[in-house]
Amino acid sequence: MEIHVIRHTPVNFDKNRCYGQLDTPLAEGFIENAKSLSNQLSDCYEQVITSPLSRCVKLADELNLKDSKRDNRLLELDFGDWEGQLWNDINQKALNTWMEDFVNNSPTNGETLNQMYKRIAEFIDSLRSENFDKVLIITHSGVIRCFWAYFLEIPLYNIFKLPISFGEVFKFNLGDNKQYDSVKQLK
Template identity: 45%
Template sequence: MEIHVIRHTAVENPENLCYGFSDIPLRNDFCKDFNELIIDNHFDHVFSSPSGRCTLLAEHFKFNYKTDERLREMNFGDWEMKKWTDIPKEEINPWYEDFVQIKATGGENLLEMQNRVLNFWNELTSETNANKVLIITHGGVIRLILQFILQFPLENIFKIQIDYGKKMVIEFNEGHFSVKKVNV
């Protein structure tokens, strides 16, 4: 199976807000961004995060797609839509020191997010009988998929740059993964 995983295009966030689950809009000229994307149009299955910044992309390309909650970005709970600089230091500093275990009030930590993303991923790779699949999602989800395949330490996840509107291609064959392309 060939699995294409694309990150939504750039968002409108001039205030540098913390967002994950929140439905922050794409930047104003998102149609231009969409027109620059190179996406095949023949997939056996297309899955999308239910976030508008992902479903808008699926709709633009007229894909017949299914949304899946497990493909959402991290839930930052009470921090959602606050400026990063407005989050109290006594809350955010512990998270900066251990974002794998620590979570925002009302949110999730990286281990919880990893659990839901891998639940989707394992279901996809064990139950889906398809030759070619597209997943439209977020940078955090893509990093977790790469971390699972490449088995590097979870605390190194943000060392990987996942560009807006770019995809990675993964080959899955007889239980083995091969990362073919990243940020194309």
């Protein structure tokens, strides 16, 4: 199964604020970004799946992928009480604790990276049982990093070494079993 995964286009939100599952709007110019993206995409996806957040759903709509399905497992990391706060306003002790082990520690009332990875791995495993040739997914950078970790068995502590730009498209090949999985970035 060939899976094309897109990170949503830029958002209209203060970059100094924490956001994961906060439903932030897309930035002006997203229509032009969508047009540029459409040139990189196939026109024969058997299934289109998006995060339920509007920044992904709106992009799917702009790409004329109106029959897309929403899947909560494709949500970005849940930053809990930190959502929408300025990073500088977050309790420094709590922030430091999280940063010391962001894989196993969670933001206050949020989820750990390990919990997020498990839901993404479950999503990918569920796709493996489907009989599709080509699938398109529109989601978030954290989710895409979890895809990379899954496919290449990268330790979660290293996934932030993978730069993922807004509107970037990746191709993952899901084999009959994990041994035959592969990754290719589209340009």
